[in-house]
Amino acid sequence: MKTPDKPILEGHGLTKHFTANRGFLQRAAAPVRAVDDVSLTVRRGETLALVGESGSGKSTLGRLLLNLLEPTAGDVIYEGRNLGNLSAQELRKVRQDLQIIFQDPFASLNPRMNVQRIVGEPIWLHDAAARSEREDRVAELLRTVGLAPEHAERYPHEFSGGQRQRIGIARALASRPKLLLGDEPVSALDVSVQAQVVNLLEDLKQQFGLTLVIVAHGLAVIRHMSDRVAVMYLGEIVELAPVDALFEQPLHPYTQALIDSVPVSHPKDRRERQVLGGDMPSPSAPPPGCRFHTRCPHARPLCRENQPVFERLPDDRQVACHFWREIASAGSGSPIVVTPSTAFSQRLALFKARQSTLTEPHP
Numbered sequence: 001m002k003t004p005d006k007p008i009l010e011g012h013g014l015t016k017h018f019t020a021n022r023g024f025l026q027r028a029a030a031p032v033r034a035v036d037d038v039s040l041t042v043r044r045g046e047t048l049a050l051v052g053e054s055g056s057g058k059s060t061l062g063r064l065l066l067n068l069l070e071p072t073a074g075d076v077i078y079e080g081r082n083l084g085n086l087s088a089q090e091l092r093k094v095r096q097d098l099q100i101i102f103q104d105p106f107a108s109l110n111p112r113m114n115v116q117r118i119v120g121e122p123i124w125l126h127d128a129a130a131r132s133e134r135e136d137r138v139a140e141l142l143r144t145v146g147l148a149p150e151h152a153e154r155y156p157h158e159f160s161g162g163q164r165q166r167i168g169i170a171r172a173l174a175s176r177p178k179l180l181l182g183d184e185p186v187s188a189l190d191v192s193v194q195a196q197v198v199n200l201l202e203d204l205k206q207q208f209g210l211t212l213v214i215v216a217h218g219l220a221v222i223r224h225m226s227d228r229v230a231v232m233y234l235g236e237i238v239e240l241a242p243v244d245a246l247f248e249q250p251l252h253p254y255t256q257a258l259i260d261s262v263p264v265s266h267p268k269d270r271r272e273r274q275v276l277g278g279d280m281p282s283p284s285a286p287p288p289g290c291r292f293h294t295r296c297p298h299a300r301p302l303c304r305e306n307q308p309v310f311e312r313l314p315d316d317r318q319v320a321c322h323f324w325r326e327i328a329s330a331g332s333g334s335p336i337v338v339t340p341s342t343a344f345s346q347r348l349a350l351f352k353a354r355q356s357t358l359t360e361p362h363p
């Protein structure tokens with residue numbers, strides 16, 4: 001039996017600054033501060049979403065967590081072990097456990113390889129299984145993701161977008177991972193196909209006891225499939241909360257603006273909207289103090305000078321804003337009490353029940 005809140009993957013003070021290579025006599029450009037001092041925990045068996053505008057650092061943070069990028073500073077801890085202290089051989093084993101699914105399955109699948117090779121390659125690399133065993137395993141993986149074993153002889157261009165994403169997922173599953181990171185796994189797909197792929201990911205999570213980290217623009221997808229959501233702005237996490245609490249009572253002004261930007265279908269759901277004005281500042285020169293102050297309708301002098309701490313609240317929430325209490329109270333007309341909604345409590349109960357019935361991954 002698993003403990004729902006036990007961490008599987010942790011980032012401590014993760015930082016990634018990209019430095020452009022300039023010519024010998026040129027002045028060095030300011031580094032792009034893609035991720036700055038981010039700490040977060042991914043819990044075993046949960047679906048954690050990373051959201052935020054384009055360029056906020058979601059993909060970079062995801063790649064840091066999966067050890068696909070070397071951090072400028074900070075540590076990644078996987079199952080209690082600091083990846084920075086592992087040997088090359090130990091790291092190879094960890095990489096099998098932590099797999100990624102890309103946004104554009106066409107770009108991420110080698111067009112000259114057939115499906116047998118694409119999906120079979122990780123098995124060949126990691127398992128050294130006999131050829132017939134590999135073929136059987138590829139057939140099993142294809143069935144698992146809703147494709148037919150006969151598809152193994154075909155090439156990526158012979159498939160639809162949704163089928164190609166299934167091939168990408170089969171390849172990611174080939175090394176029997178414990179955690180899958182989907183970097184915008186459905187945003188390149190038609191809306192009708194998006195739901196099918198989301199459902200597939202949820203089924204696989206159940207079947208194999210996976211942990212999912214989903215990077216996404218689409219808040220609707222996130223609301224449907226995640227347990228907790230981390231909101232990123234300009235290389236930092238500004239709010240982290242259980243999904244229903246975040247949607248029903250966003251505390252950070254940036255989260256409020258993001259949620260307000262989601263179209264609502266029912267008139268009763270319409271409320272006064274907070275429009276997110278201006279562009280995100282350059283990550284090479286982030287504003288001092290609170291990085292959101294240049295666009296925040298609630299900004300005050302303190303916000304320009306002091307960086308807010310990422311405060312831990314009751315009810316499993318964290319927020320980085322000097323004035324979240326006042327802002328939230330003003331919005332609701334009464335002092336804020338951060339209590340979980342009924343929907344959230346039901347979801348949490350379901351999540352916990354699901355965790356306790358999960359079997360070991362990949363029997």
Ligand SMILES: Nc1ncnc2c1ncn2[C@@H]1O[C@H](COP(=O)(O)OP(=O)(O)OP(=O)(O)O)[C@@H](O)[C@H]1O
Pocket residue numbers: 018019032033034052053054055056057058059060061283
């Ligand atoms: N290899 C790189 N070299 C230089 N800058 C980079 C590199 N990768 C990312 N960046 C920059 O780091 C910042 C964060 O990028 P990242 O791709 O992590 O954002 P994102 O939130 O995933 O955006 P999107 O939603 O567009 O995918 C951006 O300013 C981006 O231009």
Ligand code: SF4
Pocket residue numbers: 252253254290291292293294296297298299300303308320321322323324
């Ligand atoms: S700290 Fe200030 S600028 Fe930043 S989000 Fe809060 S109110 Fe806005």
Ligand SMILES: [Mg+2]
Pocket residue numbers: 058059060183
């Ligand atoms: Mg990205």
